[in-house]
Amino acid sequence: MSDNDWNNERLDQDLQFTVVSSPLRYASETEHPVEYVAAVTPEGEITGYLWWSDVDGAAEFARRPAVDSWNAGSFWYGKLLEARASGLQPSVAVRRLLTEPGSATSGRLDPGSRAVTSLPALTELAAQGWQPPADRVKPPGWRPDPPLDPERSERAVAAGGWLYRTDPGYDPAGRVPPRAVAGAWEVSPGGRLLRFWHNPEYGTAPAPVAPAGEGVPVPPLRAGRRPAGRALLGWLADPLAPRFCRLAGSSGSGRTHLLSWLAAAAPPDNPRADRRVHAVLPAEGLTVRGATWLLAARLGLVARTPAELMAALQDGVPRTLVVTDLDRAGGELLPGAAERIAVDLLTPLLQVPWLRLLVECGSGTPAAAALDGAAPAGAVLDLDDPRWTDPDRFASWCAGLGGTPVAAGQVHPSPGLARLAARTPATVLDPAAPPADRASALAAAWWTALPEELRPAVRALAAGPVTAGLWAALPGAGGADAVRRAAELVPAPADGAAWRLQPDELAARVAAGSPAVGHAGLVRSIADGVPRLAGGRPDLAQAGPERLGTLLRHAVPAGIAGQLLADPEFLVHADPAAVTAAFEHAEAAGEPPGALAEAWELAGPACAAGTPAGRAAALHAWLAGRDEEAAARCAALSGQAWTARWSYRRANGQVRRTTLGHGRYAGRLAVAVNGILRHVDPVTGRDAEGTDPLRLPSVPSVAMLGGADGSYYLLRTDGVVTELPLHDSFGNSLSRALDWATRHFADGVTALATRGEQDELVAVGDGAGRLHCFPTDGGPVLSPDEPLHRGAVTAVGLALSPAGGLALSGGRDGRVWSWAHGSGRAPELVDERPCEVTAVAAAGTAGGLVTVAAWSDGLVRVRRPDAAGPALDLRLGGQARSVTVDRAGLVCLALPKGVVALDLD
Structure with missing residues (x-):
């Protein structure tokens, strides 16, 4: 991702160099003998030696590296700076320091230990018992990045x-x-x-192959399609079969029906591991965005873009994906959507070695060319090929259709042609002709035989698929009785839901003999059928997503979609695929996106598969601070008790992490956007005044935390902590504690947290699932008796509760644990979900303790352990990469495209 938002007007100014003097210091070297005294802790441990020589004006504290008292040197170093600034001779300074009580970690100077020696000898004395620091421990499974030539x-x-x-x-x-x-x-x-x-599965031992078992019962497959069904089940089970298979065939060949059968025969939880379809994407009407959002949701993931979906799939987990109706993607609004989905979404997925794709896509289309080009070794199963349809069983099935007797040999192997033939007076077809030619001849005969009074009802279907109830309400359809009679002559929908003219040749024949579709009239008729509230306003909640989606699909070509897309209530209740296509149609036409369009794109993954209330909540979050009127309407529609205070984002920015600022950045929220660390005012959600952006190192990180003095620390994927120190910092206890942690935990450091305002405690999660807490002054490490997680810890948090210190941990196993480490109580399992935890946070607020956990599928769960009532679940359209909770109870979620701040009360 680019760092092109690194904009600072100071970079355009001429460089002006100013010599700045450093603080006055005593000399740190001498060739003359030195006097020294030992610094001793209350427990009798020597932390180091303070030495001085008036001859050279030298004085220094020689810390004993063998003692884990990191603060000792800093304490006495600071005291010597103060003495030098006061102009004291070294010996006078030491006499005063002998009365200094010191601290538990620095120790107190012992006058009885006074002695004289050479500086090299004292240095050797201080180094006794010291061992070189251990190497930093890499988390299990960590590997260096291979170079790219x-x-x-x-x-x-x-x-x-x-x-x-x-x-x-x-x-x-x-x-x-x-x-x-x-x-x-x-x-x-x-x-x-x-x-x-x-790939986390790289180099692992092969998983034991479980017995195949019975699996779920395979549903019957009629119309003679058992050969095709057996071929697809064989493709699923064959480890040597191509990873990509395209299901081809003419309109009416039964492609979608066959894939629906396969999904029923191979559910994702099938006991037979070699017979599973993990997700089915119905592509009809979808765009690249809509397809990405919906596919991710059906896989239990969250992704806004194909790149985000690809990133989520780099887990080494084998999956089989099925895409139906690719040829109908985008509908009439965006006719090139099928090719775009094939190129932008499916082509990258075809590269993933552990993914298998089965895509319904007719031959001879740009989408088919793109897919075949991306997977030249892929398989093609063409249902127009007679070998995939048993002729005897097909003939038996045709005999049971009723209506006009069907000459099975003339329509074989197309179930769609057979259904149409059963509703058409006897027509002779050439069995050797291509299916499309036979369909055209049959459609012409069907249309000729259709009673004149029923033609208006059939013409109404030419505008697109509709439900049975909506069909009768379309202008010119002739009412419910005409629609009922027409429905007896039109081939019934395979899914039992939307009626459409099939095969496509029938729709083309009806459209050719009909006037142009009057979209404006259709909009009025559909709108008139929307239920009304007592005051006369449309009851959009009762209208249903199908009716509102159809309304919008006709409003776009009628040029009146703008008022619908500007109504938050309409967006919440309409078919999400239709809303997405309408916004993209407006974008393609060059219309600048408004606040609602931007919010819809940001919240899209939550809108694609969510409830109306969930859509309203996600839109409200992204509208906060952008369009307060629309945000308020969405808040009311969501029914949630929380309120979004603001949303923060930058153009082309990718938010990496966020943490609370301290020290000089107290009262600010630190946000890592691309390669820049910015500070945001938590009250307004705008860039804070008086703070310059900081450049971040170009290394992948898994956590960011802030020290009490304003320093920041990044935990890298290799378990190393990178510090962003202050320019006048000379090290602190937190820095040394974090460095110590990276060297002394046998399974590496995979998660880190502090309490921020004070640097007295650190929480560490390691690669073996263990949680550790230890003070920064070198005190003992506290850990539960057993690992809390199966696999690595992925997030930790610290807070103060009425019962004392509290630590939270989340892991790759989806579990969240709470541990009151200061009370002696055992850890408690708070949550368990089937996906990785991405962030946890906790804080004591005026309303009590607040804990937050986020998972990789985009769910965020807020709990108040001290209050009654259920947890608060949120889905805002992205994966929360980090979470903060301040003492005022403001919850800030770092999502990929921005930060959202929520007030819980």
């Missing part, structure tokens, strides 16, 4: 921005076990390396 970069660009690194002997385009895939390089369109995504 220009040739691989070009290949990654050609493959849609992703290139996988596999063990020798494997072809990334073929079937590769996840354990043999090291990971993937992600590159920009220009070939710049964005990140290497390590």
